Structures are given as C-alpha cells and as structure tokens.
Amino acid sequence: MKLFWPNNMGFEEALNQLAQEKPFVPFDEKVLAFTQSLSKKLIKMRSLPEVVALGYWLRKANVQQMKLAWEQETIEKYVKARGTIFHIAPSNVDTIFVYSWMLSLLAGNRNIIRISSKEQSNGLLDAIFGELSLPEFENIAKRTIICTYGHEEQATEILSANSHTRVIWGGDETIRNIRRIPLSPIANELTFPDRFSLAVLNSEMVNQLNESDFEQLLEQFYNDVFWFDQMACSSPRLIVWVGEQIEEAKVKYWTHFEKKIQSKQYELFAATQVLKLSTSLWIAAGNEAVSIHNGKYFSRVKFTDLPQEARERHCGGGFFYEYDIQNLDDLNSIIIDKDQTLSYFGFEKNQLVELVTSISSRGLDRIVPIGQALNFDGVWDGQSFLETFTREVVIL
Numbered sequence: 001m002k003l004f005w006p007n008n009m010g011f012e013e014a015l016n017q018l019a020q021e022k023p024f025v026p027f028d029e030k031v032l033a034f035t036q037s038l039s040k041k042l043i044k045m046r047s048l049p050e051v052v053a054l055g056y057w058l059r060k061a062n063v064q065q066m067k068l069a070w071e072q073e074t075i076e077k078y079v080k081a082r083g084t085i086f087h088i089a090p091s092n093v094d095t096i097f098v099y100s101w102m103l104s105l106l107a108g109n110r111n112i113i114r115i116s117s118k119e120q121s122n123g124l125l126d127a128i129f130g131e132l133s134l135p136e137f138e139n140i141a142k143r144t145i146i147c148t149y150g151h152e153e154q155a156t157e158i159l160s161a162n163s164h165t166r167v168i169w170g171g172d173e174t175i176r177n178i179r180r181i182p183l184s185p186i187a188n189e190l191t192f193p194d195r196f197s198l199a200v201l202n203s204e205m206v207n208q209l210n211e212s213d214f215e216q217l218l219e220q221f222y223n224d225v226f227w228f229d230q231m232a233c234s235s236p237r238l239i240v241w242v243g244e245q246i247e248e249a250k251v252k253y254w255t256h257f258e259k260k261i262q263s264k265q266y267e268l269f270a271a272t273q274v275l276k277l278s279t280s281l282w283i284a285a286g287n288e289a290v291s292i293h294n295g296k297y298f299s300r301v302k303f304t305d306l307p308q309e310a311r312e313r314h315c316g317g318g319f320f321y322e323y324d325i326q327n328l329d330d331l332n333s334i335i336i337d338k339d340q341t342l343s344y345f346g347f348e349k350n351q352l353v354e355l356v357t358s359i360s361s362r363g364l365d366r367i368v369p370i371g372q373a374l375n376f377d378g379v380w381d382g383q384s385f386l387e388t389f390t391r392e393v394v395i396l
Contacts, residue, residue, distance in 0.1 A: 001155055004115070004125065005132060005146040014145050015162060021143045023081035024108035026074075026390060027067045031105050034131065034140045036060050041127045050227050050374070051124055054095045057376055058102060066106065066378060070386060078393045081108030082188075085389060086163035088156075088178065090170050090192075091116035093232050094124065099376045100167055100385070101144075107389035110143040112159055117148045156181050163187060165389060190388050192233070192381055195340035196311045199224070199236035199370055200331060202346025203249035217345060218253075218260045220371025224343060226266060227374055230316035234341040234366065234373045237314050238306065238321040240331060242346075246324050254300065261297040261318075268297070272317035279315045306334055332358045339363035340381060343373040 006014050024031055035058050042055030056062070085104040089097035094116065101111050115125075125146075132141040149155045160166055160183050167190045168175050175193050183189060199221070209217065225235055241249060276299045283289050283301055288310070290302040298318035303310070306323060314321075325331060328351055342364055344352065352367050365382040368375065378385050 001147055001149040001152070003145070003147050005129060005144060006141065007129070011147070015158075017142055018084065018110050018112070018145055019162065021110055021139075023083060023110060024105075024139075024143075026070065026079060026081065026108045026386075027106055028108060030137075030139050031108075032063060032067075034137050035063055035102060035106070037134075037137070038128065038131050041131065042124075045123060045127070048123070049223070050093075050095050051127075053227075053374070054098055054376075057099070063106070066386075074392075078395055079390050080393055082389055082391050083164035084110045084112065084162060085165045085167060086159050087111065087113045087167045088169060089113065089115045093169075093228050096169055096376075098124070098128070100169070103378060103385040104165075104167075104389045105140070105143075107386050109165075109389055112145045112163065113147070114156075114159070115146060115148050117150055153181060160184075160187075165189065168192065188388060190383055190385075194338070195233040195381070196238070196314070196336075196338045197234045197236050197341040197343070197373065198238035198240060198339065199343040199345075199373075200240040200242060200328065200347070201249070201253070201344070201370075203241050203243035203245040205346030206249040206253060207245050214252075214256065215260075217370060218257055220369075221257065222260055222264065224370060224373040225318065226261075226264075229272070230318060232374055235316075236341075236343055236370075236373060237311075237316075237319070238323060240323045240325060242325050242328055242331075244326075250322075254298075258295065258297055266297060269317075272315075275315045276317055276319050279313060279319060282313065283310060308336070311336075311338060328352075328355055329358055331355060332360070335359050335361055335363040337362035341366040341368065341373050343368055343370045345370045 001011060003011055003014065006017075009017070039055045039058035039060070042051050042058065045051045045055070087097055087100050087104070097113050097115055101113055104111050131137060132144060156178060160181050164184070164187050166183055166187065168178050169192045172193045175191050228235060230237060277294060280292050280294055280299055280301065284292055286307070288303050288305050288307050290304055293300045298320060300320045300322055302322045302324075306321060310321065323334065328347060332355065344367065356364060356367070
C-alpha cells in the first residue's frame with residue numbers, strides 16, 4: 001500500500017488517528033472554509049477543464065445552495081454524520097473521488113479514499129495535498145486518508161471493517177469482487193457500476209438552428225464526449241435522432257462536428273484508433289448494424305436494434321452508435337436497466353416526463369440538456385449522497 005496522506009506516518013498510525021477524531025456536524029464552518037479554499041485553487045488549473053468544472057462545483061454559491069436545501073430537508077430533525085466513509089475510486093474519471101469525498105466531508109464524516117493505482121500526474125492530488133498541509137485545515141487533514149494499492153483483499157478488508165459506509169466506483173466485476181468482502185453489520189454501501197448513456201436530438205430543431213446556436217450545441221456536445229474521452233459513465237455513446245428530417249440533420253451535424261474536433265486540436269492516439277477499428281469489425285460481423293463509417297476523428301454505427309453486447313463492447317474515444325426514431329416515445333423500447341444519463345436537445349420538459357413515465361425498465365436516472373452530461377450532482381444514479389452519508393437520531 002502507498003499512503004499519499006498523511007505523509008508523515010505509517011498506515012496503522014494514520015488509521016488510529018482517524019478513528020480518534022470526532023466527526024463534524026453537517027456543513028461545519030471549518031469544512032466550508034476548506035471547500036472554498038480548494039475551489040479557488042482548482043479553478044486556476046485552466047489546462048484541465050474537468051478540474052476547473054470541479055472547482056466551480058465547489059464554489060461558495062453552490063455549496064451554500066446545498067446547505068440551504070439540506071437545512072430545509074432536515075428541519076426539526078437531528079441528523080449526524082455516519083462516521084467513517086471508505087471511497088473506492090474508479091480509474092477512468094480521476095476527479096470523481098473528490099465529488100464523493102467533498103459530499104461526505106460536508107456531511108461531517110471522516111474519509112478514507114483509495115485512488116486508482118495508475119499514475120496520478122495531472123496536478124489534482126498536488127493541489128489537494130497543498131490544501132491539507134495548511135495549518136488552518138489541520139482538522140480536515142486528521143480526518144483524511146488517501147492511499148492506493150493493487151488488488152490485495154486484506155487491505156480492503158481492513159478498511160471496510162473500519163468504515164460505516166463503503167462507496168464503490170467501478171466496473172461490474174470490480175463491484176462483485178469487493179462486495180464479497182464483508183462490511184461491519186451496521187455499515188451501509190453505495191455502488192456505482194458500469195452504466196451506459198445516450199443523447200437524443202430533435203432533427204427539425206437541429207436544422208433550424210442559426211450559426212451561433214449550432215456552434216454552441218457542438219461545443220457542449222464535444223465537452224460531454226471528449227472531456228474523459230467518452231469513458232465517463234454519463235458521456236453519450238448512443239445518439240438517437242428523432243423526427244422527419246433526420247438525414248439532413250445528420251449531414252449538417254457530423255460535418256460540422258468534425259470541424260469542431262479539428263479546431264480543438266484533439267489528440268489522436270494510435271491505440272484508440274485501432275480499438276475503434278477492431279470494434280467496428282466485430283460489429284460488422286453481426287446482423288444488427290445498417291451502416292458503419294470510420295472517420296479520422298470519430299466512428300459512427302447505425303443500428304436498427306441495439307444489442308446488449310454492443311453496449312458492453314463500446315470502446316470510447318469518439319465511437320458513436322446511431323438509432324433513428326419518429327417520435328420521442330419510441331425511445332422507450334430500447335431503454336434498459338443499464339442506461340443512466342439521457343442528454344437531450346430540442347424537447348420540452350413535459351415530453352421528457354412522458355418518456356420517463358412510459359419506460360418499463362429500470363433505465364434512466366438523469367435527463368439533462370446536452371452540455372450537462374458530466375455535471376455532478378448530489379443525487380447520482382438515483383441515490384442521494386447526503387442522505388446515505390448521514391443518519392437521523394430520533395429524540396422523543
């Protein structure tokens with residue numbers, strides 16, 4: 001095990017120190033000061049838009065809004081932190097553990113964070129360690145452990161046994177393996193497994209856009225897709241076209257989207273290109289694909305029916321499945337339990353509500369405008385972090 005924080009003691013000593021620290025009350029002023037200080041530092045990291053987005057999420061106005069909503073929801077209730085939260089971070093989105101950690105910290109908890117064993121070289125950890133090192137945040141530092149290790153079950157067993165909530169971000173197999181490791185009988189668990197996301201566009205509305213608004217739509221779509229190279233669970237992988245002007249909209253959209261990618265100087269990796277080609281060849285061997293187009297910056301596969309295995313084999317890096325429907329309600333026939341985020345353009349809220357009502361599967365936990373697919377919220381996959389990270393004490 002490699003212990004990133006604290007950096008001046010061994011693991012057992014750090015674990016003992018953590019356990020001796022009393023949890024904060026929810027939205028403690030010391031925690032609020034820490035989030036604001038960290039926010040200011042992250043916003044300055046302009047070369048990393050995903051880190052800047054995290055910084056804006058932590059800005060004072062947003063945290064105060066969370067606090068106000070929390071106070072309204074818990075009025076006349078006595079709510080405490082659960083105690084110690086163990087976060088197991090994913091490898092594909094290296095900012096996600098900070099969202100989970102910050103919400104747990106705002107709820108008042110002590111935190112143990114296991115980050116990915118891959119090289120952490122984007123400066124995010126350095127920014128965090130810099131803040132934890134400041135004398136004014138000693139109380140936060142003593143309630144925080146950040147570490148990494150491989151697949152040693154013993155380490156996970158020890159950390160799980162010392163936790164009151166376990167949060168697992170990872171693939172289905174990772175979650176299955178970790179779930180075999182017991183928690184304390186009084187502990188609870190949040191899991192965030194593999195998910196699949198899609199975007200739906202109204203073809204008539206796309207065709208009606210003026211140049212400025214169309215450019216903005218492409219910019220927002222680019223961010224949703226390429227901030228994490230389409231590997232974030234909420235990045236759209238299936239593009240659903242709706243209406244009577246689909247072919248015209250597709251020509252306009254994809255032609256200009258290619259120019260958008262070029263203008264961003266998107267870095268093409270040979271391994272990603274090979275993976276997209278091999279995935280295309282695998283799909284071509286089946287009967288569901290109508291057409292396959294492999295371009296320089298992205299690939300498109302049109303389906304008449306989207307098989308489950310195609311969802312599992314999606315490779316990211318600008319690989320788009322496409323599906324055409326006449327009306328938005330027709331989308332309900334292909335939504336499955338695994339589907340998480342639907343980003344949209346050109347539809348009214350009442351239409352989206354009708355769609356959700358018509359879906360018979362477990363699918364869809366988020367429906368957001370294109371450009372907000374990666375925006376984090378205190379409710380994720382239908383689960384409220386603050387509710388899970390706290391407990392209500394009944395006093396009669």
